Amino acid sequence: MTTQAHKSSRPKVFVIAGTSGTGKTSVATNLLDHYKKDLPNLKYLEGDDLHPEANVKKMSSGHPLQDEDRWDWLKIVAHKSSDVARLSHGISIITCSSLKKKYRDLIRATEPNVDFYFIFLYANQEEIFARLNNRKGHFMKANMMQSQFDDLELPIPHQEKNCAVVNFEGKPLDVITNEVLVYIEKALHNEDFNM
Incomplete structure (x- = not known):
């Protein structure tokens, strides 16, 4: 990968x-x-760290977020990741659930x-529940996961940019x-990104 591949293009946020x-943080690091x-100077942001305190308290007490809880957070995600991209080689990486198409649309419209570029990590529910049950110190509890699966709208190939x-x-x-890197390299070289 050469930094020349994306120098003259618009900022890119992955x-x-x-x-x-799903391992978003592990992949991002x-x-x-x-x-x-x-x-x-490439920077990565943890989207969960950008949640307003009210959202963290709500999730920590075992209550899933509703759409109205997410709007301001998604705007912060868009602004912060874009600011970092502008200051860091024209690209940045952020972890963000981006579960629904309307959330992704809001992020795009905000900046x-x-x-x-949204790269979804996905597996069956059983595998993800097993991973969550082994995780310590995170506000998302395994018993709240069903609401995330209920909200999940995976992008449809060639229907969402x-x-x-x-x-x-x-x-x-x-x-x-390495599979994620294939998509990032396509985007950095302005090739067709979609699945």
Whole structure:
């Protein structure tokens, strides 16, 4: 990958998306490590860290968020990730569930001069529940996961711009990261991104 591949284009934000328990943070940190030589100032944001305190309290007490809880947070996600992209090689990486199409549409509309690429990590519910049950110290509890699966609207191939789905069932982290990298490299070289 050369930094020249994307220098003259619009800022690009790569959203590592999916329900809780899909490994978004692990993949994002692997991506940062992969690009550290060519893009030493590349930044990654954890979307969960941008939630307003009221959202965190609501989730911590075992209540799933509703659409009205998410609107302001999604705008913050769009603004912060775009600002970072403008200051960091023209690209940034953020983790954000982006479960519904209207959430992705809002992110795009909030920063219309930035190209957002949504890469969904996906697996069957049983695998994700097992991962969540082994996770410690996160406000998303396994008993709240059903609401995320109920809300999940995976992008439909070639019907939603700049979206891809990576099924990680039974795959090690390095294989998943490499599959995500294929999509990122396509976007950085202005090739067709969609699945």
